Amino acid sequence: MKKTSFIFAAMLTVASAHADEGMWTLYDLPQAAFEQMQAEGFVLPYADLYQSDNAIKNCVVNFSGYCSGVVVSPDGLVFTNHHCGFEAIRSHSTVEHDYMLNGFYAKTYEEELPNENMFVSFMIEQKDVTDYLDKKGINKILPTQQRHFLDSIENVMSKEVKEKDSTLRLEIKPYFEGNKYYATTYRDFTDLRLVFTIPKSMGKFGGETDNWMWPRQTCDYSVFRIYADPKTNGPAKYSKDNVPYKAKHWAPVSLNGYKEGDFAMTIGYPGSTNRYLSSYGIRERRDAQNAPRAQVRGVKQEVMLRHMRADEAVRIKYDTKYAQSSNYWKNSIGMNKCIDSTGLIQQKADFEKRIRKYQDETGFLKGKLDFDLMKSLYDKRLVLMRNYMLLRETFVRSNELADRALKVHNGMEVKGSKEKLSKQYVEFEDNSDTWDEALDKEVYAVLLKNFREQADADYLPEFFNTIDRSFGGDYNKYVETLWKNSMLMKKGAKIFINKKSFMKDLGVKMGFDITEKINDMMVAFQDINDSIQLQERYLCDAKVRMEMDQPHYSDANFTMRLSYGQVGGYDLAGKPSGYYTTAESIVEKMKKSDQNFEYFAEPVMHELMGAKDFGKYADKETGTMQLCFLTNNDITGGNSGSPMFNGKGELIGLAFDGNWDSLSGDIFFDKKLARCIGVDIRYVLYLMDKWGHADRLINEIGAR
Template identity: 70%
Template sequence: MKKAKALLLSALMAAAPMAHADEGMWTLYNLPQAVYDQMKSYGFSLPYNDIYGSKDAIKNSVVLFGGFCSGVVVSPDGLVFTNHHCGFEAIRSHSTVEHDYMLNGFYAKSYEEELPNENLFVSFMVKQEDVSQRLKALGIDKLSDEEATQLIDSVAAAMTEEARQADKGLHVEIDPYYEGNQYFATTYRMFTDVRLVFTVPKSMGKFGGETDNWMWPRQTCDFSVFRIYADPKTNGPAEYSKDNVPYKAPHWAQVSLDGYKDGDFAMTVGYPGSTERYLSSYGIKEMRDAGNATRVQVRGVKQEIMKRHMQADEAVRIKYDSKYAQSANYWKNSMGMNKCIDSIGIIGQKQAYEKLIRQYQEKTGYLQGKLDFDKMAKLYGERFDRMRAFYYWYETFNGTCELTSRALKYCNGMEAKGSEKDSLKMYNEFEDNSDAWDEALDKEVFSVLLQNYREHVDKQYLPSFYTTIDKKFKGNCKAYVDYLYKKSILMKKGAKIYFNKKGTEKDPGIQLGLSLQKYLADQKEALGTLSDSIALQEKYLCAARLRMEEDMPHYSDANMTMRLSYGRVGGFTMNGSPSGYYTTAESIVKKMKTSDNFSDYYAEPIMSELLSAKDFGKYQDKTTGKMQLCFLTNNDITGGNSGSPMFNGKGELIGLAFDGNWDSLSSDIYFEKNLARCIGVDIRYVIFMMDKWGHADRLLKEMNVE
């Protein structure tokens, strides 16, 4: 290495956000040897091939759960552990006022009682490979983002067709890595018959509620149990059928009741959703001020209304439990991230790092004439106001209420019903989903958010229907919403919408949908060239970093593909105070006693009774003598890692990851190694609840943890 380069890298070590030993979301198939060696030095004892390559590789027990979470197979009969909040919607969908599984929990005492879930799936990663050169040979580097997406889809389709010649249950997806500088193809096997087997009551599965969300210490028993079902002849994927049988897993994770101690090796394997560690300082500023701040503002308004209606009516609570939890999760995350961006000074650190990259570029000429920091700053400046308005549009109109959801679905094209021979008799029809939403809540949320949108964006970003609100309803958003729900055919139960019928497009709800659709198309067109140019600059910035640090291993940003992160069990120090690295049964009982003042700490009396035991037997930690509930590691996680198995050095299951800590919520863009922690539910706590509360003897026997 040249002396100048060595000096430059020494400076980078001190100033730049680089991959430390405990940082990184590593792809498994090409795990760097240096990373594996570090894992071994921490206490990992399995051979390299048992991570990805062998028939008993750890990857073979880990699943993508529902496309938004992670999970792990824990028995030879396809039993899957994931988080309670990952199973939230499945649990809610089976709940009624008479049989409220969300409130009271659920245990299927036989295979026949296990509950099927429409649209729920799990996927196993079969293999992964680098297809960068194949795509580059097809000219992907010369295409726009839209054209590149089309090319990727066509190549993935060809690879899927080839894979299915050997196994009809396979499909291939291709994703960009390193800001589009590389592309990996992943082959998956997806099972769509996934059934609910066990869940604790919400009081335990979401213990602490929004009070404790993203916080430490935690006592949340955040787990639920599902089972994969398969074709009885092939043991392969099959659509739901009463004739399907439990999947015979070729590999599963062994539950360990041995526990852990401070400093022990710990590893998570799962499907982290999205990080932006390579993002420029300009991109982080846009994220903070246009994205996060907007999300916090709009969701804060929406959630206040939702909570008021949910508290007033039990049936409404059941309908909106899952929706409220999903909204509130990243509402609080966005607040915490912005706080950390400022308190850690991330933008300033990124700017200093970018200055070093400029120096490297000037010394080497690498990407000269392509990577242009001044151009990047100008592009982001031109995009800011429009992006802020776009975030307001998204948070206000996308999936916020039933009316806009139906209006956009109709205008974007639905599957037609009726006779194909006579177009005049073809129609669209919405299924009755009255069990999933409440009209009073829906109308109030929509009318308030309509007014909120007007107050926070410039007039040029108002969709055309605001003219109707002003002219016909004198600016009264509530009156406009009442009119829509009363008059629009979209909201008529069982109505057939004949799209070739004269006057259909004059329907006020459809007019709303067309206005939203046109607005979105106009904004995407206006943003298109700008966003393509920004993405190209970010790609060059990432490439420059990889070249400058070519002697070091680098992981790609998370993109909902399988990743491994590793580190150690242990706490952190904040303002001179140690966090501790585990919580105990005593701590949750203490919180339960304050539930009169803090409703998020309520739990059924039986829970306090069970967790007040004097002797927890095999579930009690042998070192501390305590019943340990949740614990900390410095594993690198993000959204999507929820439900990720946490393994010890032998590859045994010791917990399930479910959260990060408030003090490091900027970790999606910057991993603060002194503060960033993964919060996991101790697997002994999980098994204890299945045993002592659920009396799930058949499941414990199945997992060989009797």
């Protein structure tokens, strides 16, 4: 590891950096990268990124473990995307008070709505602990064992941190495929309240039609507030006595806009990328992960959408589930398209030939990095992975019955007598307000039929034989019988887990068969995953070593990252994309709502977006109301809600999407086509002002 440590130290001192590619950690941002940022228009000192009290990192938050956000006022107001606040908005909605459909504005602090299981995290500190873990022996154990090892080290280091400040937590994550490890300290605030949201018609304008596409007009934002202990201004569980958090630093909001070529920077929490992945890994991603995911979700979503459009109460229950499913359904389709259109697998294979030559010349990782072995391992795993994805997409979080069938075998709380096994039982809480029987029945029957058609025979759970023998292959009849007779779907039923009747229950037996098949597949994976992970780690190490004259950034792992570049569009087959959209363009789409329901907007929105004068929210250069814009900043899932800053560190927008033409971005950054789509902060404030009449929030933000 001494050689590797030298490699990573060297790569931080190189003199060139790619302005448009990279998800850089802030605490050790290469000086060369910072100098490039300055050359492109960033004017704040280096310390104002990470180190100082006014550092930009201090106003950027991890939003509930799946998105990013930014504090925009001294009283803890947080902006994130509408789709990041989607579940909170949905959970507060009823048919009588449908905040998804009609929007919401809390006119006072007392009206701001608390949310269960939501939080924001501030990053306090990050440090490199690679050498420390090397001495502890992390490289002497297999990759699948390392998570347990890290957990034990985390516990020790977290205890030390909490002894100094009980409001902090610490986590350790691998970087550069496990060649480095960083420890990050966070402070979590769990009292997070909904303050403002526009109607779904605007917050999700264009729906799946426009998702991942350009041009965009979606006003993708929602507003929350952090609440704190009134005595300490620190984290506290929800209480009516909590008060708005007094922020030490918040992002100043700018109404000055941007022009093509202007410096742009995003800081947020990108979730996961795999840009060091081998050609064999990319083939697996395309054929065994993306393809089955898209196929199964397409079948499921067709049924969901039909039921949701027929009944408003059903739509409210499933809005979030449908959005979550459809997002990576379309992403998987787009990524596979890009993999093929760019010839990415062959590009990677050609690059690997260069690494082989470098290895032959230098002897680096000789006896460790073995491309022939890597190929054979991936070949062995391909069929297993494809069937595993089909199984997961069919049975895991796809419908209520399958969920319960799996949960009853996997870690539910056992109640009843500790002495008498026959008296021990499990029971499900009444969650009937989160699902619809007719929708779930049809979805499950369709998915069962689809799984039989798509999966290899060896991977069919045993209960498929029951469907054939006892139900004549009729999936609808099987599902109806399960719902009618299984204890799993009986409201308030106690399911005694040690009685003979337990395994005679059709639903319980089905869950057992699925669990057994999953466990069999996990055993098969264990024999091969460690070997693949080691080969991928060696490949990353070899790439970095071979390219010592270039800077490298680690793949995203949902820790804070910085990306910098410029405002600007791209060229596709000789057709310029443009780099912003205007109010006129959304009005034109709204007029087509009779052809596409996802372009529907309320009459008031037609009026507001068709205004002749947008006042202070209009762009000073063009005179237009600009809605969404493009930069070449690096983005992936998790970056949703990331603040977009200008060179002065002022907020100009919120990142919410990538573009269809570069959806292979998680595994390959296309410098010509990759773009980040953001919602203009002036569009955000315009609707907050003119639709919501949220004067108190506008004043609190103090936009200038």
